Amino acid sequence: MMLRSACFFLLAIVPTIAAQSKPQLNAKPEAAAHLTGYSSDTLSIERSWEKTFQDGVVPANIRENMRRLSARPHHVGSPYDKDNAEWILAKFKEWGFEARIETFNVLFPTPKERVVELLEPTKFTAKLQEPGLAIDPTSNQTAEQLPTYNAYSADGDVTAPLVYVNYGNRDDYEQLDRLGISVKGAIVIARYGEGWRGIKPKVAAEHGAIGCIFIRTRRATDFLTVTITPRAAGVRERECSVVA
Numbered sequence: 001m002m003l004r005s006a007c008f009f010l011l012a013i014v015p016t017i018a019a020q021s022k023p024q025l026n027a028k029p030e031a032a033a034h035l036t037g038y039s040s041d042t043l044s045i046e047r048s049w050e051k052t053f054q055d056g057v058v059p060a061n062i063r064e065n066m067r068r069l070s071a072r073p074h075h076v077g078s079p080y081d082k083d084n085a086e087w088i089l090a091k092f093k094e095w096g097f098e099a100r101i102e103t104f105n106v107l108f109p110t111p112k113e114r115v116v117e118l119l120e121p122t123k124f125t126a127k128l129q130e131p132g133l134a135i136d137p138t139s140n141q142t143a144e145q146l147p148t149y150n151a152y153s154a155d156g157d158v159t160a161p162l163v164y165v166n167y168g169n170r171d172d173y174e175q176l177d178r179l180g181i182s183v184k185g186a187i188v189i190a191r192y193g194e195g196w197r198g199i200k201p202k203v204a205a206e207h208g209a210i211g212c213i214f215i216r217t218r219r220a221t222d223f224l225t226v227t228i229t230p231r232a233a234g235v236r237e238r239e240c241s242v243v244a
Contacts, residue, residue: 073144076108080144111149119159158210160187167191168200168214173207184208191215 038046068087074080085101092099118124128148132140163183166172168190176183188209190200201212 071138073138073141073146075146076106078144111147114147114149158187160185160210162187162189162213163209164189165204167194168204168212169195170203173203182208185210187211187213189213189215 035043035046069084072080074084089099089101114128116126116128130139130148163176163181163186165176165183165188168188172190173183183204184207186209188204188211190204190212192214197214200214204212
């Protein structure tokens, strides 16, 4: 399902910050320092600006800002997404930046139906909902959360046997080939890690698989991400994060 939502971007033009003093032009360059693109005369100026910037970084401020920005679900077009943009705009203006908000209408897909089932030997239907974490009080905020899914993926429905492929990288399939194990027409189970997850469904499809399940373990809970590859007739790629 494709929805049209508002997307908020903050644009800023950097001015001279009155609170910071301009580095001295006659500062001596660091004897053993070297920075590509800077001469001995301009290197000390660059280093001075860098130190001025670094001295202004306060970890506690970063931590509090991140806490504020992530306090509520804030996907594109959501109320808190707009609230965050307005808060950042106010901060930029407070710091002396010339800034403004521009709004764009974009296509934003959200799922209508998500189902992941094991048909045999035991019937099992995945919950498709990640559990809340005690260390993260925002993880239980389900009212504003989107369902677990992969944006801009397509629809699909496949049923097939399962084949475990370790991390699902190319060398894993080479090892399976040596063992005489084929994934053609199957749904593969791949572990998270040892490579970008986005490439794993592609490699699975190249070897004839029609689906890909990602699995990772965290705090004794197994998380699954299911992707349908585009190899099955009439089936396009779809991905959703689920919990078993």
